[in-house]
Amino acid sequence: MNKIETQNVNLHYGDFHALKGITMSIVENSVTALIGPSGCGKSTYLRLFNRMNDLISNVKIEGDVLVEGKDIYERGVDVDELRKKVGMVFQKPNPFPKTIFENVAYGLRVNGINDKEFIAERVERSLQQSALWGEVKDKLKKSAFELSGGQQQRLCIARALAIEPTVLLMDEPASALDPLSTAKIEELIYELKDKYTIIIVTHNMQQAGRVSDRTAFFYMGELIEADETKVIFTNPKNVRTQNYITGRFG
Amino acid sequence: MVSGTFTSVIVLLIILFLFKEGAGLFNQTPMEKGYVVAVNSSNPVSELSPAQFKDVYDGKIITWKSLGGNSDSIKLFRVDDITSYYTEEQIGSNFEHLGECISKLVQKTPNIIAFFPKEYADSSFKGKTINLKKITAWSFVSEKEWFPTAQPVAQFGVLSLILGTLWVSLAAILFALPLGLATAIYLAEIADSRVRNILKPLIELLAGIPSVVYGFFGLIVIVPMIKNIFHLDVGETALAGSIILGIMALPTIITVSEDALRNTPRAMKEASLALGASKWQTIYKVSIPYSASGITAGAILGIGRAIGETMAVLMCTGNSAIIPHTLLQPVRTIPATIAAELGEAAQGGMHYKALFALGCILFIITFFINLSVELISSRRKGGKNE
Ligand SMILES: Nc1ncnc2c1ncn2[C@@H]1O[C@H](COP(=O)(O)OP(=O)(O)O)[C@@H](O)[C@H]1O
Ligand SMILES: [Mg+2]
Numbered sequence: 161m162n163k164i165e166t167q168n169v170n171l172h173y174g175d176f177h178a179l180k181g182i183t184m185s186i187v188e189n190s191v192t193a194l195i196g197p198s199g200c201g202k203s204t205y206l207r208l209f210n211r212m213n214d215l216i217s218n219v220k221i222e223g224d225v226l227v228e229g230k231d232i233y234e235r236g237v238d239v240d241e242l243r244k245k246v247g248m249v250f251q252k253p254n255p256f257p258k259t260i261f262e263n264v265a266y267g268l269r270v271n272g273i274n275d276k277e278f279i280a281e282r283v284e285r286s287l288q289q290s291a292l293w294g295e296v297k298d299k300l301k302k303s304a305f306e307l308s309g310g311q312q313q314r315l316c317i318a319r320a321l322a323i324e325p326t327v328l329l330m331d332e333p334a335s336a337l338d339p340l341s342t343a344k345i346e347e348l349i350y351e352l353k354d355k356y357t358i359i360i361v362t363h364n365m366q367q368a369g370r371v372s373d374r375t376a377f378f379y380m381g382e383l384i385e386a387d388e389t390k391v392i393f394t395n396p397k398n399v400r401t402q403n404y405i406t407g408r409f410g
Numbered sequence: 411m412v413s414g415t416f417t418s419v420i421v422l423l424i425i426l427f428l429f430k431e432g433a434g435l436f437n438q439t440p441m442e443k444g445y446v447v448a449v450n451s452s453n454p455v456s457e458l459s460p461a462q463f464k465d466v467y468d469g470k471i472i473t474w475k476s477l478g479g480n481s482d483s484i485k486l487f488r489v490d491d492i493t494s495y496y497t498e499e500q501i502g503s504n505f506e507h508l509g510e511c512i513s514k515l516v517q518k519t520p521n522i523i524a525f526f527p528k529e530y531a532d533s534s535f536k537g538k539t540i541n542l543k544k545i546t547a548w549s550f551v552s553e554k555e556w557f558p559t560a561q562p563v564a565q566f567g568v569l570s571l572i573l574g575t576l577w578v579s580l581a582a583i584l585f586a587l588p589l590g591l592a593t594a595i596y597l598a599e600i601a602d603s604r605v606r607n608i609l610k611p612l613i614e615l616l617a618g619i620p621s622v623v624y625g626f627f628g629l630i631v632i633v634p635m636i637k638n639i640f641h642l643d644v645g646e647t648a649l650a651g652s653i654i655l656g657i658m659a660l661p662t663i664i665t666v667s668e669d670a671l672r673n674t675p676r677a678m679k680e681a682s683l684a685l686g687a688s689k690w691q692t693i694y695k696v697s698i699p700y701s702a703s704g705i706t707a708g709a710i711l712g713i714g715r716a717i718g719e720t721m722a723v724l725m726c727t728g729n730s731a732i733i734p735h736t737l738l739q740p741v742r743t744i745p746a747t748i749a750a751e752l753g754e755a756a757q758g759g760m761h762y763k764a765l766f767a768l769g770c771i772l773f774i775i776t777f778f779i780n781l782s783v784e785l786i787s788s789r790r791k792g793g794k795n796e
Contacts, residue, residue: 210684217602244686254677256696267685270695316681323686 163188163327163357164209169223171204171213178204180381181223186374191349191358193368193389196378196404202361203251205378206329209359210246211239227327244271247325251332253312255304255319260296263304263315267323282322290318291348310341317348328352330360334367346371365405369393377401425773432767435550435566439542440760442562446528448537450520455479459543460563461553466523467562474521482521487512489526513537525562550767556731556742558751558761566764570733572771574741577734578648578723579716582655587709589656590663594705597664598671599693610668617661625725628654633726640738646728649737654722659712666711670704671697707783714779718772720745744772 164186171179178201186192194202207213208225211232224231232242244267255263264283273279283300287293292314296307304315313333320328330349334342349358349371362368368375369389376386377398385392385401396402440460441447447463449455455477458466465471466484475481489512492501496511509530516524516537524537531539543549545566553567593613597606632653637645674697682692698705728740729750748765755761 212680212684215680215683240686240688243684248680248684250677250680250684252677254675254681256678256681257700266682266695267687270682270685270687270691319681319685 165226167224172220190373193372200378246327247320248329261300286318286322432770435763440564447540487524575743581652585656594667621721625722628726648741651723651727655716663712666708670701
């Protein structure tokens with residue numbers, strides 16, 4: 161079943177045509193990788209799904225973006241509700257200047273949950289899901305800034321998981337991390353895909369190959385090709401995809 | 411580099427001059443020149459503060475008990491009163507026996523306090539002359555009464571002026587901070603760039619209006635308004651001064667807070683929004699805490715501006731040197747006092763020096779305010795690197 165669909169989506173930043181008529185489906189409980197050279201519109205496309213592009217003035221969006229069959233750009237859609245369902249992990253770890261515990265609890269608190277026990281339980285579970293619990297369980301009251309970059313990124317994943325989204329958007333989540341931390345994040349993605357629909361932007365071809373079920377190749381605002389990852393990597397239909405995969409440009 | 415050194419030297423010289431002139435006030439007695447105070451030689455009291463003597467002189471203190479003596483009532487004697495005790499013959503037509511008469515009178519009246527010219531307190535004088543306490547830095551800041559032209563002892567207590575200044579300035583911030591913060595939030599987070607580009611220069615323009623214009627505005631708009639709203643006899647009150655100062659502090663608070671708010675990393679705000687927090691929750695839980703030190707710095711700078719402000723408060727606060735208990739009383743601030751009185755004070759006199767000492771106090775207060783802003787903003791820079 162398709163969790164997300166975009167139909168002929170065009171996005172302009174002012175006069176700049178950043179997404180050109182993108183039509184694509186994203187399968188539920190799978191990992192979809194968005195690849196392509198820098199500036200081709202991967203992040204822009206990803207940020208469509210939680211309406212993060214709304215924050216930028218001068219953005220114009222046309223076409224339909226359906227999440228669970230509903231157009232999220234329709235009038236009257238509750239954006240805060242949408243963002244609870246569609247979580248996001250950013251390129252650079254961006255924990256709040258708060259304690260480890262409060263970082264994970266943040267999403268619950270802003271959604272009006274005050275039950276202490278419930279919050280504590282959910283924080284622990286989320287940290288376990290993001291494979292961070294063992295490392296931080298004795299210092300939940302410490303500042304999140306005391307963690308290493310890799311730990312901070314897993315904290316941000318835990319923070320996103322705490323409000324139980326069904327979709328997880330990840331924009332180059334490991335690009336700022338060392339290889340060991342990257343491996344941990346990839347392992348995590350692998351474990352999470354049973355329960356979550358994950359869309360990950362990456363410029364790292366090997367990473368796309370390792371973690372994703374499906375891959376979409378973007379080039380200059382266009383979707384060139386989207387298919388099962390093994391098809392994209394072994395038998396792409398488009399010559400530009402092939403050139404990119406084999407490292408001939410980008 | 412050279413000009414920086416030059417400026418520092420000039421500033422240092424000005425401060426030195428200020429403190430040198432101000433320090434001249436201390437260790438003097440604010441008594442009218444050439445007069446003494448004397449009591450009966452059996453009286454245990456041997457020293458009075460200027461404030462105590464003034465109260466005795468004005469009849470506000472009437473027993474020796476409150477001055478550390480016995481429970482007798484106080485008999486005040488001024489030299490003019492001599493004729494009610496002695497006949498002209500006894501005094502002598504050219505007052506040649508006046509000294510003896512005073513001496514006798516003081517000697518036979520145990521509860522007397524006599525105030526008379528020094529020349530009559532010569533070696534044959536049988537009473538006990540009393541020391542009037544000298545002005546010290548502590549008496550200067552802790553005494554309540556400011557009456558530098560009082561006879562026979564001037565009163566140099568600036569507590570009411572210090573409190574008046576702080577009171578008016580703090581109240582000003584209470585008005586200005588919520589309004590300024592709200593405006594800063596609007597400008598930084600809500601207004602689109604077009605509105606912002608119009609509003610921002612307008613607000614900065616506010617900072618450039620001469621303070622006498624604010625004072626004038628306060629006098630013809632705010633003062634009558636307060637008078638009518640609270641049914642007061644006079645509208646010139648601490649409240650009027652605070653409102654005017656609050657308005658004057660607004661541009662500082664808005665500009666500094668807005669800068670701080672805009673410095674909140676985009677990544678923090680996006681993280682919050684992506685977790686389903688509303689725009690307002692994000693402002694409240696992320697932007698404001700993140701820029702708290704900047705906002706505090708803005709508020710303190712605003713207070714700093716308010717504390718040093720002279721003209722507008724001079725025009726709107728009523729200028730009476732009493733310790734204020736409510737905002738609806740007139741108060742007098744340090745800068746207004748200096749501005750209003752320096753022209754009348756004889757150069758080099760105690761009053762003149764006292765005004766310089768007041769200037770020193772103002773300098774010290776603003777110095778600490780600026781120091782705290784420095785500390786806060788340096789801590790902010792330190793805390794920002796994640
Ligand atoms: N806020 C913006 N305003 C104007 N142009 C933008 C903005 N964000 C991105 N762009 C442009 O849109 C294009 C796609 O950007 P992006 O989606 O970030 O690319 P990618 O993530 O693939 O590197 C780039 O050319 C970029 O310069
Ligand atoms: Mg990107």
